[in-house]
Amino acid sequence: MAHGPAKGIGRWLRATNHKDIGTMYLWFSFAMFLLGGAFAMVIRAELFEPGMQIIKPEFFNQMTTMHGLIMVFGAIMPVFVGLANWMIPMMIGAPDMALPRLNNLSFWILPFGFSLLAATLFMPGGGPNFGWTFYAPLSTTYAPPTVNFFIFGIHIIGASSIMGSINIIATILNLRAPGMTLMKMPMFAWTWLITAFLLIAVMPVLAGAVTMMLMDINFGTSFFNAAGGGDPVLFQHVFWFFGHPEVYIIIIPAFGVMSAIIPTFSRKPLFGYSSMVYATAAIAFLSFIVWAHHMFTVGMPLAGELYFMYATMLIAVPTGVKVFNWITTMFRGAITYETPMLFAVAFVILFTIGGFTGLMLAIAPADIQYQDSYFVVAHFHYVMVAGALFSSTAAVYYWIPKWTGRMYNETMGKVHFWVSFVAFNVTFFPQHFLGLAGMPRRYADYSLQFADWNMVSSIGAFAYGASQLLFLYNVIATIVAGRKISDPKVWEGAEGLEWTVPTPAPHHTFSTPPAIK
């Protein structure tokens, strides 16, 4: 019964083991992160000074679009699927994911989807250049011919997400060890359960949006074409009905990671477990009814504007509950600051700042000034980078000893943290100023009053980019030559089933279900 992994490339191509598939997801998302990061470097290099120096505006638009698409769909979403694959079965005492072959398929179509997307950069007319939000008619009537590849790529990525979500739901609902009731489940499993339902609800909406685009472009329909009686604003409603839940899809698993790491290094249980569960569910629910706060300038009627403003402001309540819970968990603990905890603390601080700017953006009359400016860019990088990305980085440092049986280099981890933390803020904090002073987003060039802060932002971005190479190095060095460890409980304060299996985690865990007290 107990056997090790297959040998050679077949192990990966035909992988059905959740740990192998998790590993592939993690590496894939890291590769996409570097690619999307390289695009960001091009953007920041061009914006280093006023004037066009390195690239042309049409290519600049392709860079902003691809940066967004690759980071959202290629880096952040898969990294959490990778973590889910690795950790959820071990956290709930399951032998594997419920649907291992589906698991294989949902991973292996991803590289094809993204190759298709990236290949458009080399095709005549260039890659998608209409922003990651691809508003029609810029993305339909006025799109480059490669838009069809983009649409197909989105379909593939969406299918992968839906399959992954079905698998996660099936695993959590069916394979929990006897005695592990839903309300005893680790927060990470809870956040993923909720996220998976969100994904299943909204990925088909995205598929619908791109299919309508496909019809408009190739088959003469006019969903979004005003000249044919269609409605360009309809596109935005459909897109954001997907897009707003999407941002929670990205951040909710990050909440789960935080709720694992903060108690561990505070040596104290999570303050309000059940209120955290309810808050997460409340956030997920609210995420469906606030989409048009991305559209305060499209000319909605006053009543619509007011409704979306009030509903959006409400999100601050459950989000506050989460932050307060983490802080109260730290309060009167016995805190140590290993690298995962450093990233977690930075997450709480910076995500809260992103939450504050989110609240500002909810105020419709003020949003009319913020909308589509660099203020928005700053806001969502505070929640996406300092939120989702810092959290997944923390997760890797936190669990890599369990995965590999080797300890990462703590000093290098701390250097990585401090450079990331400082560089992140140098990059994105000034973007608040730029936006408030009037600089719109997605600008290939800008007038002279924006020069200083743009230069600061670019310098920060280069440092941030460089610090990720250090992370890559640290991870590889850990796998190849890290200090060997064998204590199942890697961290003194860690609780949970994943810390009861041997270190490194064997290929198969929980072939017989553990007993839950």
Next chain:
Amino acid sequence: MVSKAKQLVRGGIGALALLPWLHAAAAEPAARPESWNLLNMPKGVTSVSQNVYDIHMVVIWICVWIGVAVFGVMFYSMFAHRKSRGHKPANFHESTKVELAWTIIPALILIVMAFPATTSLKHLYDTSEADLDVKITGYQWKWKYDYLGKDVSFISELATSQASIYGSAPKTEFYLEEVTEPLVIPVGKKVRLLMTGADVIHSWWVPELAVKRDAIPGFVNETWARVDKPGIYRGRCAELCGKDHAFMPIVVNAVPEEEFNAWLAKKQSETVALRALTEKTFTQDELMAKGEAVYGRTCAGCHGAAGEGVPGVFPAIKGSKIALGPVADHLAIVVNGKSGTAMQAFGAQLSEVDLAAAITYQRNAWGNKSVDNIVQPVDVFKVKNGQ
């Protein structure tokens, strides 16, 4: 394919290592002196903008105080409750009282914020009883202003030269903030702004007026501004609208009422004079000279300064079948555009004289030699009016 790869590589190299090189590449006067101090939203010059600014500041301060409280507790325990200081972990968790408090208090704060926000939004939406209506149409990549009922309309586009953008000429004070002709409005009058888009979605944003409204094809959005202080206010397109999104600025010139009326009268007489010119017959040289300017301003953005186009996206005019073929086809595509492509109906944007000049220029420049090489304004007039 090769050139794309080259761009990618160039971008990559520039990004990674060449900071000092970048710096030297653009020997420009850097920032404007006030640049470091631009940290906040302008108060602006309309009642709406003052209003928005006040709400913005209130919300910022509320966030700051919440932040001080929350981070205060957090930083305190981060220092005081360190294991290295010998702190022993407590084991408390779950407290309904605390949970209720931190749900209800934030909710109350939100309700307090909602009141001024609602009032200000209502004010912003009140477009009734305007003194002047201006229709604003967003085109790829310029704005058209129509003074409704006044028989005045004009196009306003970027006045900064390509040379200045690409670094072969210096950047002046209002780099990318200067236009061929600003929107002129009277001070103290309520101006209703009606926005629409001709091709893709644009967004007309002037921060000091606190006006940002999307210009969407097929829709007419309404908003308004009453500027209290004469002056020049600059803004930009805020919705990604394609290649030259960053190059379609807005300039608003708010002037006292008498000055506005004088300006309007002058524009009206210009409209009349331009109509008269439509009947004039021009020489080829006149048309070529004028055409070069019109082409450079209006067409070169897509078709290239030397008519070379952008492969796969915008066709070249140099050697183009249409530019060398029958004049009727050439007139048709320029006047009526081609629906479903970026080629707009320039008949609605340019005067007969400018169109005739641009077409003549395309038929004779860069070695193009067509049979019917001269187009007169009357020819354009006929096409525009379906004759």
